[in-house]
Amino acid sequence: MAFSFGYSPWLLLLCLAVAGGLTYWTYRSTVPSLSAKWRVVLGGLRFLALALICFLLFEPVLRQFQTAEQPPVLAVLVDDSQSMQVVAAADTASARRDAARTSIRPVVDALQDETMPGTARFFRVGASSQALSGSIIDSLRFDGARTDLASGLQAAPEDLQDENLDGIVLVSDGQHNTGQSPLRVADRSPVPVHTVTVGDTTRQRDLRVQSVTTNERAYLDSSVPVRVVLSVSDGPGAPISVTLEQSGRTLDERQVRLPNGTGEVTADLTFEPEQAGLQQLTVRVPELSGEVTARNNAQSVSLRVLESKRQVLVLGAAPSPNMSALRRVFEQNADTDVTARTPTPEGTFLEGPLPDDLSAFDVVVLAGFPSAPVPNDVVERIATLIDDGTPALFFLDPQTDLAAWTEHFSEALPARPEATTNLSEASFSVPERAREHPVFRIEEAEVSLFERLPPVQAPASAWSPTPDAEVLGTAAATDAPVLVVRRRAGQRTAAFLGTGVWRWTLLPSELDAAAPLWPGLASNLLRWVSTEGNDSPVRVRPTASTFGGTESVSFTGQVYDQSMQPVSDATVEMTVTDSTGTEYPYTMDPVGPGQYTLDIGTLPEGTYQYAATARRSETELGTDEGEFSVAPLRIEYQAPRADPVFMRQLANRSGGTAYTPETVDRLSGALSGQDSFSSEVVRQSSEAELWRTSLFLIAILVLLAGEWTLRKYLGLA
Known part of the structure; x- marks a missing residue:
């Protein structure tokens, strides 16, 4: 047992001495005069009260130590x-x-x-x-x-x-x-x-759906492949049916023969989506005789079905290897329909005239367009299409009419061109700060390999990027901008201010590692400019497009005002609707500046839609909607x-x-028999903060009340 104080004990002794001196001075003589016995009693009561007050003011702590044996x-x-x-x-x-x-x-x-x-x-x-x-x-x-x-x-x-x-x-x-x-x-x-x-x-007999793979996105009226891998233990070597289902309806069925004993077999199924939106598919195989469990005989997968492919209009300056390199990449994209037009010296197009209705195009790619022979009215039609908000991707070409770019596309271009441009060869370089941009997420290739590609012809004098543009690529020798992107008012545009990219398609064997760079960059640029900019003041998204059967379904949300400033005091109400039309209302929780979350727990298997509305007081700030799916979770049965x-x-x-x-x-x-598995003696300590104990307060009150009562009884003033 030990005492400790919040201040020096010597200072406490000094305070006690002062308290004793004040008490003596108070009762050394009294009016009326009291006997020594009563003065001692009254002085003792006062001194004890003052001593306790001083003691508690020094925050005394009583520490006690004890030992215990822990088994x-x-x-x-x-x-x-x-x-x-x-x-x-x-x-x-x-x-x-x-x-x-x-x-x-x-x-x-x-x-x-x-x-x-x-x-x-x-x-x-x-x-x-x-x-x-x-x-x-x-x-x-x-x-x-x-x-x-x-x-x-x-x-x-x-x-x-x-x-x-x-x-x-x-x-x-x-x-x-x-x-x-x-x-x-x-x-x-x-x-x-x-x-x-x-x-x-x-190893008991078991047939399970090992994996199901399909496209993340598909399109209406197109054939979608679904590859299924089956794994079997103690297989009977007999044929079985592999069924592709949606909401209990069979979409496709294939017969495969299982191996004898243990092994894997692949089945290729197909289906044609009939409606747009998030679709959930289930692959199912029958239960084998004597199978240990049938819970792994089915597996679900989700994909998003779009109404149509991305419609891209590619306009060139003239027949050239640059134009061919671009067309080849875009035409190989499964989600893209390409309409190409190449000008002739007579002002017409090799592939025929422009379509009468240009509003169906999702992206315009100006691969050097326009060149000098292109009629002005054709250029104005394309400029109007871009001014109306259609995303645009610009590629410079030696035959590009820069005066027409300045006159018709200056508002859309992310960089201002010079009146005349001299081209010089330079290696393409990606600044360190730009390497995490989505356009450089290229599988199986390092971004640093761009500098090893053949040089492109880039402007010798630097173009001027607009204030809201971002430079993603430069000429290695001069740091002049070569790849510039911009987002403005929901429209995305990008410009590649270099020509000669066709050289990147003809690489020697020692540069095989860099082969994916050009098709990856061109595809990513097209995908980036065609992605709709989300300027909505309310943005609510599920944390996953497909949740497992026992996974908690959760959402994140963002709310902004008309100035796109975060709103933290909004009420975000959300309604989740299942496939039967039953609605479930929820309210999101604020977690930070303009940030909201919602966790609604587990849901039954199926496809769901959600709609969110944000309000501040009685004012509606905006809405958002989307869909997600819940799949059965059978992961526990994959290794029985x-x-x-x-x-x-x-x-x-x-x-x-x-x-x-x-x-x-x-x-x-x-x-x-292990020495390490034994009891141990533990010394435990406990502390009691006496200055927080109410008993001392009661004692002080009793002492002071006793002194006051005696003083009244004895007639003291």
């Missing part, structure tokens, strides 16, 4: 996921949960046996970790749609940090499908992890057997031992 604690993590029902090897689906409990019971009983040293603390492990109490077996539901063993191994030491944790026991089938690698967590585990492998380790090899690896890497339900009773003796 060793064993954290038992029990896998409570759906896969435990599968590996239980029950004959029927209705009995699998009971069979899983039966397989777990001897392990739990052994760990709760009186001969087991220390104290066992039980936790349920699935998508997350949760402590168990009461009847452990009855608490297990085996309904977790995901298994995150790593989070359980990390959570146990954190939850038991105030106890003497000396070991962890993991009871599982070894199947994990979410979170970090459990082996890496075991490497860093502060205590040994002992494993008990539960379930059937033999126990994995003892993984469980042994996990135990060995943490310094533990691997057991089975038949050998788990040996764990008691093993722990008893």
Whole structure:
């Protein structure tokens, strides 16, 4: 036991001396005169009151120390996921949960046996970790749609940090499908992890849909491929039907022959979308005789169906390899329909006249257009189309009529051209700050390889980018802008101020790594300019286009006023509508400047639409809408057997031992023989802040009240 003060104890002694002196001075003589006995009593009451006040003002703290013996604690993590029902090897689906409990019971009983040293603390492990109490077996539901063993191994030491944790026991089938690698967590585990492998380790007959792949986007009245990979264990070598369904309706069906034994087989299906929007497809195969589970015999996938392909008008300056290089890239894009026109010296077009209606085009690509022979009225039609908001992509060409660019397209160009432009060869360079821009997200190629490509012909004198433009590429020698992009009032435009890109299509073998750069850049530029700029004051989006069956459906939102300033005090109401037309109202929660979120929990399988409206007081700020889908989650059934090899690896890497339900009773003796699994003496300290104790306040009041009462009784003033 020890005292400590917020200030120096010497200062406290000084205050007590002052209090004693004041008390003596007060009662050295009284009117009327009192006997020495009464003066001592009154002075004592006052001095004790003042002394207590001084004592408490110095914030005294009483520290007490005690020692306690903590028994060793064993954290038992029990896998409570759906896969435990599968590996239980029950004959029927209705009995699998009971069979899983039966397989777990001897392990739990052994760990709760009186001969087991220390104290066992039980936790349920699935998508997350949760402590168990009461009847452990009855608490297990085996309904977790995901298994995150790593989070359980990390959570146990954190939850038991105030106890003497000396070991962890993991009871599982070894199947994990979410979170970090459990082996890496075991490497860093502060205590040994002992494993008990539960379930059937033999490879039983099982047919499962391993993967379903299709296009992320498709178009009406077009054939969409769907590739299915089936995996089978103990296959019968017989033909089966693979069915592609949507809302219970069969879209396509194929016959494939399963291999004998274990293997994979591929099936290619197709369908033609009949309506636009987010579509959910399901691939299904029949259940085999004697199959361990049929829960993995189906898998769903979602894709977005658009009404039509992107319509692109490509206008050249004259027949040239630059024009051919652009057309070749755009025509190879599956989501693009290209209409090309190449001027002739007579002012006509090789491919025929321009379409009468240009409003159907989504993007205009000026590949050097216009050149001198193009009639002025044709140039004005294109300029009007762009002025009306159609996105435009400009490519410079030696035959480009720069005077026409200045006269007709100055408002759309992201950089101002010179009256005359001399071209000189220069390597194309991407500044470091621009390399994260979407136009440079090119698969299988490094952005730095642009500088190794053949040089392009770029303007010798720098063009002037508009104030709201962004320079993404420069000439390596002069830093003059070569690739400039701009977003203004919802319209996107881009300009490539260099010519000779056809050289990038004819690369030597030593530059094979750079081959994807040109088609990737051209495609990304087209995609970027044609993406609608979102200037809406209300923007609400789901965090995923497709949610798993047990995943929580969540949304993020942004709200702005007419000046595009964030609004933090808006009320954002949202309505989610299912396929039957049933509406579910929600209100989003504000989380920051103009930021809102909503988590509505899990939803049944299907396709949903949502509509959001933001209001401030009675004023409507804007609306937004969209759609998303919820797919059944069958990930727990993708590997329907126990994995003892993984469980042994996990135990060995943490310094533990691997057991089975038949050998788990040996764990008691093993722990008893370990010096590390023992009780520890813990010195604990407790503090009491006496200056916060109400008893001292009561004592001070009693002393002062007693002094006042005696003074009145004795007739003192």
